[in-house]
Amino acid sequence: MSDFDAIDALLASAAEPVPLPPAEQRRAxxxxxxxxxxxxxxxxxxxxxxxxxxxxxxDPSGEVRSRYAYFLGQAEDKVQARLSxxxxxxxxxxxxxxxxxxxxxxxxxxxxSAQLAQSAQDELAEPQPCVLCGQPAHDQVExxxxxxxxxxxGAAAPSGPAQTADASxxxxxxxxxxxxxxxxxxxxxxxxxxxxxxxxxVPVGRRAQTAADSPDLIGTAVAETMAQHHGDVEAAxxxxxxxxxxxxxxxxxxxxTGGRYDIVAHPWMPxxxxxxxxxxxxxxxxxxxxxxxPELPAGQHEVTALxxxxxxxxxxxxxxxxxxxxxxxxTLHDRRRAGVHLIxxxxxxxxxxxxxxxxxxxxxxxxxxTEPTLRLLLRLSGPKYGLCDPPEIHESFTSGATExxxxxxxxxxxxARDRAIAEDDEVTLEYVKAMYSKFxxxxxxxxxxxxxxxxxxxxxxxxQAFANLWMKTYKAYDEGLMVVxxxxxxxxxxxxxxxxxxDEGRGVAQVKVKxxxxxxxxxxxxxx
Numbered sequence: 001m002s003d004f005d006a007i008d009a010l011l012a013s014a015a016e017p018v019p020l021p022p023a024e025q026r027r028a029x030x031x032x033x034x035x036x037x038x039x040x041x042x043x044x045x046x047x048x049x050x051x052x053x054x055x056x057x058x059d060p061s062g063e064v065r066s067r068y069a070y071f072l073g074q075a076e077d078k079v080q081a082r083l084s085x086x087x088x089x090x091x092x093x094x095x096x097x098x099x100x101x102x103x104x105x106x107x108x109x110x111x112x113s114a115q116l117a118q119s120a121q122d123e124l125a126e127p128q129p130c131v132l133c134g135q136p137a138h139d140q141v142e143x144x145x146x147x148x149x150x151x152x153x154g155a156a157a158p159s160g161p162a163q164t165a166d167a168s169x170x171x172x173x174x175x176x177x178x179x180x181x182x183x184x185x186x187x188x189x190x191x192x193x194x195x196x197x198x199x200x201x202v203p204v205g206r207r208a209q210t211a212a213d214s215p216d217l218i219g220t221a222v223a224e225t226m227a228q229h230h231g232d233v234e235a236a237x238x239x240x241x242x243x244x245x246x247x248x249x250x251x252x253x254x255x256x257t258g259g260r261y262d263i264v265a266h267p268w269m270p271x272x273x274x275x276x277x278x279x280x281x282x283x284x285x286x287x288x289x290x291x292x293x294p295e296l297p298a299g300q301h302e303v304t305a306l307x308x309x310x311x312x313x314x315x316x317x318x319x320x321x322x323x324x325x326x327x328x329x330x331t332l333h334d335r336r337r338a339g340v341h342l343i344x345x346x347x348x349x350x351x352x353x354x355x356x357x358x359x360x361x362x363x364x365x366x367x368x369x370t371e372p373t374l375r376l377l378l379r380l381s382g383p384k385y386g387l388c389d390p391p392e393i394h395e396s397f398t399s400g401a402t403e404x405x406x407x408x409x410x411x412x413x414x415x416a417r418d419r420a421i422a423e424d425d426e427v428t429l430e431y432v433k434a435m436y437s438k439f440x441x442x443x444x445x446x447x448x449x450x451x452x453x454x455x456x457x458x459x460x461x462x463x464q465a466f467a468n469l470w471m472k473t474y475k476a477y478d479e480g481l482m483v484v485x486x487x488x489x490x491x492x493x494x495x496x497x498x499x500x501x502x503d504e505g506r507g508v509a510q511v512k513v514k515x516x517x518x519x520x521x522x523x524x525x526x527x528x
Contacts, residue, residue: 018069020059021076027055029075038253044068047451048253052262086125217251218416218435222428237427244434245442249451251435255408263405266453267324270397272340272368273455275445284340284459287373287466289473289486291355296484296519301495303484305515308472310417310508311465311489313436316410318464319371320457321399329395333378338371339398339456345369346381346389354387354477355486357470366394370463371401376470397456410436414508421506465489476501484519 020026030040037048037055044051044067054060060068127136222240229235240247256263272283319338333341344366348356357376358369369377374391381390413436420428442449443458466489473486476494479501485493491514502511 017059017061018066020065020069021072023055023057026072029072029079030055032079033075036253036257038250040071041253044071047249047265048256049263049265049451053264056262083128086128217247217254218412218428218432221247222425222431226427233427237430240427240431241434244431244438245449248435248439249449251412252406252409252439255412259408261322261402261405263452264323265451269453269455270325270327272397273325273459282455283368285358285361285367285369285373286459286463287357287359287369287376288462288488289355289466289469290360290488291351292485293483294352296482296495300518300520301482301484303493303495303517303519304498304513305485305517306492306494306498306502306511307514308469308490308492308511309506310414310436311468312440312461313410313413313417314468314508315440315461315465315489316406316413316436317403318460319375319401319403320405320460321401322405323399325397325399325456327395327397331393333374333393334398336400337398338401338460339396340368340370340459341374341396341398342366342368342394343374343377344392344394346377346391348388350387354483355470355473357388357467359466370460371398372460372464372467376467418507462489472502 021029030037037051041048041051044064046064050060054068059065123139124137127138221243222236225236225239226233229239275282321338325339345358348358357380358373361367369391374393377388377391379385380387413432416428417432419425420432438448440458440461443452443461444455445453469486469489469492473483473492476492476498477483480496481498481501482495483492484495485491492511498511504510504512506512
């Protein structure tokens with residue numbers, strides 16, 4: 001057999017990929033059955049963000065494609081069976097051809113009515129969720145529940161400026177599940193009734209929800225684990241810490257429901273973000289501080305070591321790249337994007353009173369830094385601070401970014417942490433701490449967390465924690481305290497009335513005392 005014959009035989013043996021319905025129909029089928037992305041992801045042994053990508057237009061390949069196609073086929077059969085059972089017996093609904101795109105709601109009501117008049121219609125005996133907006137519909141079109149009037153369908157809302165208007169400008173809803181006609185999915189609300197105060201309208205996601213639709217995943221996990229261990233606090237805490245990573249990922253997926261962006265879980269990464277060896281590091285510099293003031297004035301000084309609470313939790317609020325990183329060259333910084341940058345750092349002339357924002361680095365020359373480090377340097381070089389020259393940017397790997405990508409996740413953890421502190425619940429407190437700390441530490445290519453491989457996120461979140469500590473250090477210096485030491489993400493040693501500068505407590509925005517000691521005259525400042 002010649003080489004060409006072998007190629008022909010290979011091509012002839014290549015199987016045709018299993019056909020899949022359009023992306024919009026994939027999501028409609030899942031939602032028509034009331035299934036979450038997490039449920040589908042568990043059944044297919046993939047991550048929820050992967051399912052989100054398929055519903056956004058990306059196609060799976062290999063064996064998982066066959067499984068996903070099977071799921072969609074069975075889901076379509078189940079939806080049709082439900083609709084047939086709900087339709088009048090004398091007018092059975094006809095199923096649409098396989099993989100035919102679902103009808104879409106337009107904004108031209110007369111044209112839409114004419115189109116619907118020509119297609120198969122039935123009035124449902126009981127309202128069913130509209131495949132386009134999810135709200136109750138009394139009619140079905142070609143076997144699918146749908147609003148016949150575009151004005152009634154949330155999916156038909158215009159995509160112009162009105163869609164992003166503040167929800168508070170609209171009249172409050174009078175029932176938990178009845179949004180204003182024409183509201184866009186992105187402005188759906190959750191309604192919470194307060195005695196004597198009417199109905200509170202809170203933006204929450206794509207669909208209207210009640211308070212009962214937002215389960216307390218953290219509280220439920222703690223209660224169940226305590227029950228399993230018969231109230232043994234130590235055993236329950238150990239068990240919760242052990243499951244912290246998968247539980248954090250489940251909470252992340254829950255808080256991303258109805259989110260504006262789909263997280264790309266396993267994007268391509270440039271070589272600078274890959275480990276140089278099995279136990280080595282990549283080329284990204286996180287700017288971790290390890291600074292001690294070289295000299296103190298004569299005399300004895302009372303030093304207070306402050307602990308910055310929830311450093312990594314606060315750092316979840318940072319500009320994160322949404323998609324795959326793209327390479328660029330040039331000296332300009334685009335604040336709409338985030339990633340890593342090769343820079344020549346500026347000289348730092350204040351090491352006698354303030355740590356270098358780049359951390360403890362001995363080697364001169366260019367280096368790869370993260371978005372938080374670059375933004376901190378640019379900020380300090382601006383007219384407000386004027387502490388250094390701007391860094392020189394040579395090249396970058398960035399993607400479109402948002403500061404709120406993990407915001408709901410962060411708030412859910414913060415609220416649980418605050419409640420645990422208020423109720424003196426050490427089990428929940430240790431569980432929550434493990435969730436956010438392990439979430440950050442396993443974002444790289446970790447065997448403990450295979451749902452998210454975002455080493456860029458890991459570096460950015462860590463660097464944001466270091467940048468936050470630097471800004472607290474500057475605040476102490478600017479308010480007249482003498483800064484003695486800044487270490488890691490959460491340790492700040494100062495001399496002076498620190499309570500006039502920082503709020504004491506265990507909250508995320510507060511600090512607490514870690515240690516207090518005296519430095520005498522001619523006492524050298526050494527590592528503790």
